[in-house]
Amino acid sequence: xxxxxxxxxxxxxxxxxLRDLDIDDNAVDQYDLGSDAIDETILITKQxxxxxxxxxxxxxxxELMKKLExxxxxxxxxxxxxxxxxxxGSGKSSLINALRGLKNDDEGASKTGCVETTKVPTPxxxxxxxxxxxxxxxxxxxxxxxxxxxxxxxNFKEYDFxxxxxxxxxxxxxxxxxxxxxxxxxxxxxxFIRTKVDNDLxxxxxxxxxxxxxxxxxKELLKIRKxxxxxxxxxxxxxxxxxxxxxxxxxxxxxxxxxxxxxxxxNGLKRDAIVLSLTSLTExxxxxxxxxxxxxxxxxxxxxxxxxxxSNREAGERKExxxxxxxxxxxxxxxxxxxxxxxxxxxxxxxxxxxxxxxxIRKPMQY
Numbered sequence: 001x002x003x004x005x006x007x008x009x010x011x012x013x014x015x016x017x018l019r020d021l022d023i024d025d026n027a028v029d030q031y032d033l034g035s036d037a038i039d040e041t042i043l044i045t046k047q048x049x050x051x052x053x054x055x056x057x058x059x060x061x062x063e064l065m066k067k068l069e070x071x072x073x074x075x076x077x078x079x080x081x082x083x084x085x086x087x088x089g090s091g092k093s094s095l096i097n098a099l100r101g102l103k104n105d106d107e108g109a110s111k112t113g114c115v116e117t118t119k120v121p122t123p124x125x126x127x128x129x130x131x132x133x134x135x136x137x138x139x140x141x142x143x144x145x146x147x148x149x150x151x152x153x154x155n156f157k158e159y160d161f162x163x164x165x166x167x168x169x170x171x172x173x174x175x176x177x178x179x180x181x182x183x184x185x186x187x188x189x190x191x192f193i194r195t196k197v198d199n200d201l202x203x204x205x206x207x208x209x210x211x212x213x214x215x216x217x218x219k220e221l222l223k224i225r226k227x228x229x230x231x232x233x234x235x236x237x238x239x240x241x242x243x244x245x246x247x248x249x250x251x252x253x254x255x256x257x258x259x260x261x262x263x264x265x266x267n268g269l270k271r272d273a274i275v276l277s278l279t280s281l282t283e284x285x286x287x288x289x290x291x292x293x294x295x296x297x298x299x300x301x302x303x304x305x306x307x308x309x310x311s312n313r314e315a316g317e318r319k320e321x322x323x324x325x326x327x328x329x330x331x332x333x334x335x336x337x338x339x340x341x342x343x344x345x346x347x348x349x350x351x352x353x354x355x356x357x358x359x360x361i362r363k364p365m366q367y
Contacts, residue, residue: 061310068303072296075272078131081123081158085137086165087173091195094247095165096134098255100126101279110136119144121154129277135159140173147173151180160270161189161262167196170228175235182237189265192242194228197221197253256282263288281336289334300327 055064082099086092093110102109110124119138126132137154138145145153156162162181164174170192181188201220205212212220225242232240243258250256259280266274275288300323307319332338336345339353346353 061306065303065306068299068306071299075269075276076129076131078269078273080132080160080266080270080273082132082134082161082163083121083137083154083156083159084134084163084165085139085154085177086167086193087139087171088142090139090165090167091193091247092163092165093136095163095193095195095245096124096136098245098247098250099134100124102127110134126277128279129273132273132277140177147176150177151184156181156185156188161191161265163191163193165193165195166228167194168200170231172234175232175237177235178232178237178240179235182235190241191258191261192228192232192240193258194224194242194244195247197224197244198246198249200224250280256280256285260284276334286335293331293334296327300324 052064052067055067084092084096093112094104096110097104097106097112100109104110104112108124108127110122121138122136123133124136126134140150141147162185164170164178166174170178178190178192181190201212201217204220221244224244228242229240232242241261243255243261244253245255245258246252259278260282263271263274263278263285271288272292275285275292278285304320304323307323311317311319329338333341336342342356343353345351346356
């Protein structure tokens with residue numbers, strides 16, 4: 001990186017390009033920018049070298065660059081569908097919005113309300129990846145989705161995840177549906193979401209003379225979980241995966257655990273698609289993002305190297321810097337350290353943006 005900076009000192013025009021990249025030479029020198037993240041023994045195989053040379057010879061530089069980019073973009077083309085069902089007023093629409101990082105009054109948000117607003121299965125694409133779709137399904141027994149024809153109409157086999165939502169007791173319809181899914185869709189990924197637990201605790205607290213302690217609240221949460229398990233066992237559901245969430249405050253309860261569970265259930269490119277699309281930044285998800293981003297380094301370095309070879313150095317051209325800048329921007333967005341993400345953090349904790357920036361400068365993340 002120091003050599004790169006020295007090269008840019010050739011002219012004022014080159015220095016302007018360097019400033020555009022937001023590279024602080026003094027700050028960069030504090031970090032080890034070696035290639036520890038890449039296993040150099042498998043950086044590129046003989047077969048890949050032969051393949052790249054063939055593409056370069058037959059199709060040219062642009063086609064080779066396109067091929068190198070495709071490897072890091074495949075995850076964007078992977079389709080993932082999540083089915084979200086539950087009775088009217090259970091909070092499934094708000095859950096869909098929360099998973100998409102939206103508030104209920106944002107443009108494109110799923111409609112919410114205490115009356116059934118979902119008449120037909122409706123897809124809502126994730127803002128970060130249109131190929132991840134959250135499907136709002138009508139509840140069992142609604143006007144157009146009677147119990148006896150429900151499974152046929154919703155066609156659960158199309159979905160990667162099935163999420164059953166309740167805001168109080170899981171009903172006999174819920175346990176029936178869970179049992180049907182368990183029996184007829186052997187490779188199901190079935191999760192149970194219990195919403196509005198914050199409302200339950202607040203109502204209990206209002207009914208007491210003495211404020212509930214943290215221990216009191218924990219006991220009530222255990223009772224709620226036990227109630228969920230007992231009702232689902234009526235449908236022969238053993239060890240159901242139940243998560244407590246507050247759709248309006250994803251930092252509370254088990255929203256993070258739920259997001260982690262989605263990641264753990266996927267492999268390969270589907271896992272990459274989930275990891276790189278999620279906006280939830282739990283420690284576990286950040287680690288998963290870093291792991292995925294490290295794998296990208298191999299292919300990004302190839303593109304950057306090829307771009308460097310095809311740059312007109314005499315004219316001050318540095319094509320590799322554009323590739324590296326775009327990749328750095330992508331990493332910052334993924335890890336929540338881009339300006340927009342930091343502004344959200346500052347607003348949430350009522351801090352000045354400069355305070356948040358100084359925190360990251362003084363205490364950089366280590367992986």
